[in-house]
Amino acid sequence: MTDGDSQAEHGDGAAGDSGDGAEGDGENGADASVDGGAAGSGATGHAEGETAAPDGGAREPSTPAPDEAFAALGNETRMGVLRTLGEADEPLSFSELHDRSEMRDSGQFNYHLDKLVGHFVRKTGDGYALARPGRRVVEAVLSGAVTDAPELSRTRVDDACEYCGAPIEIRWRDGGIEVFCSECAGTYGDNYRPQLREEGVPEGFLGRLSIPPAGLQGRTASEALRAAWTWGNLEMLAMSAGICPRCSAPVEHDPLVCEDHDAEEGLCPSCRRRHAVAVGVFCTNCIFDTAGPASLAVVAHTDLIDLETDHDLNPVAPRSIRGINRVHEHYEETVRSTDPFEARFTFAVGDDGLAMTVDDDLRVVETDRTDADR
Ligand SMILES: [Zn+2]
Ligand SMILES: [Zn+2]
Ligand SMILES: [Zn+2]
Numbered sequence: 065m066t067d068g069d070s071q072a073e074h075g076d077g078a079a080g081d082s083g084d085g086a087e088g089d090g091e092n093g094a095d096a097s098v099d100g101g102a103a104g105s106g107a108t109g110h111a112e113g114e115t116a117a118p119d120g121g122a123r124e125p126s127t128p129a130p131d132e133a134f135a136a137l138g139n140e141t142r143m144g145v146l147r148t149l150g151e152a153d154e155p156l157s158f159s160e161l162h163d164r165s166e167m168r169d170s171g172q173f174n175y176h177l178d179k180l181v182g183h184f185v186r187k188t189g190d191g192y193a194l195a196r197p198g199r200r201v202v203e204a205v206l207s208g209a210v211t212d213a214p215e216l217s218r219t220r221v222d223d224a225c226e227y228c229g230a231p232i233e234i235r236w237r238d239g240g241i242e243v244f245c246s247e248c249a250g251t252y253g254d255n256y257r258p259q260l261r262e263e264g265v266p267e268g269f270l271g272r273l274s275i276p277p278a279g280l281q282g283r284t285a286s287e288a289l290r291a292a293w294t295w296g297n298l299e300m301l302a303m304s305a306g307i308c309p310r311c312s313a314p315v316e317h318d319p320l321v322c323e324d325h326d327a328e329e330g331l332c333p334s335c336r337r338r339h340a341v342a343v344g345v346f347c348t349n350c351i352f353d354t355a356g357p358a359s360l361a362v363v364a365h366t367d368l369i370d371l372e373t374d375h376d377l378n379p380v381a382p383r384s385i386r387g388i389n390r391v392h393e394h395y396e397e398t399v400r401s402t403d404p405f406e407a408r409f410t411f412a413v414g415d416d417g418l419a420m421t422v423d424d425d426l427r428v429v430e431t432d433r434t435d436a437d438r
Pocket of ligand 1: 225226227228229230245246247248249250
């Protein structure tokens with residue numbers, strides 16, 4: 065799985081999540097990169113007339129600076145207004161909104177409502193309704209990402225470790241599902257939140273998949289794991305396509321090469337990975353960054369998706385996350401040149417293979433499909 069968070073889990077990628085872990089990845093381990101090309105630019109079509117202020121410049125008059133926007137939310141009455149409007153099917157009048165608020169003083173209530181109008185709340189002829197930024201706030205709150213911590217202690221699920229075939233186990237922790245092999249060292253062995261070792265860290269760490277607490281609602285452990293894969297894999301695919309999963313700006317990919325790599329016994333003592341080449345991904349606009357296996361850079365490539373779907377492996381909503389993870393994680397690597405960097409990764413499903421040559425931005429420059437029956 066991934067390592068960090070997102071990606072890792074799925075695919076496995078990288079190792080640990082950001083802070084903790086293994087390679088200090090930024091946020092998710094899992095995420096990886098891809099070649100960024102496409103991303104940038106073009107995207108100017110904002111929906112619904114919102115203003116974009118790509119470089120911080122031209123904001124519309126009604127768009128507050130970020131600190132003002134967050135300050136406007138730091139109040140129970142105002143958050144209550146946003147939730148009430150989020151649950152409403154139609155615009156609400158002042159008195160309807162006030163009736164649903166805890167605050168009785170209408171002058172005070174009006175003061176707070178006024179702080180939201182313009183950016184988070186639209187005032188129309190029919191009443192008050194959420195503006196798009198207000199919807200985003202309510203969605204974030206309802207995802208539980210900010211406030212709730214679900215309970216899921218280590219539980220066996222119906223999927224098997226791709227290294228040894230033993231059943232895997234998952235548990236919830238800190239905004240994500242952590243995956244472990246019940247028998248072998250997994251992808252990362254005990255390289256798991258090293259600063260927390262005194263807690264008696266289990267071995268067999270296979271990666272971590274981020275998912276908001278809401279993702280565990282109404283799902284069995286196995287279903288939650290698959291949901292987390294899809295949730296995180298969409299981020300990986302975005303990164304692979306050069307798009308920041310948080311802000312949509314272009315991301316860049318850097319090869320991270322272990323100089324003293326020795327993975328004869330599984331994990332390299334130096335980089336704690338199986339492969340010598342990993343990828344670092346960072347956003348050119350926001351603070352998002354992460355690291356993971358080099359496959360993160362190429363998962364959105366058509367030829368790799370072809371190889372997978374030719375073998376009934378669905379990279380977006382797989383039946384077995386370990387099955388698709390095996391493809392993303394168990395590839396061969398050859399560093400052909402270090403300056404400039406060029407490497408070749410060979411992915412395989414059964415007897416069919418796909419070699420992908422990447423440049424120093426982890427951009428795919430050549431592919432070669434080698435099938436057993438071709
Ligand atoms: Zn195992
Ligand atoms: Zn190494
Ligand atoms: Zn970003």
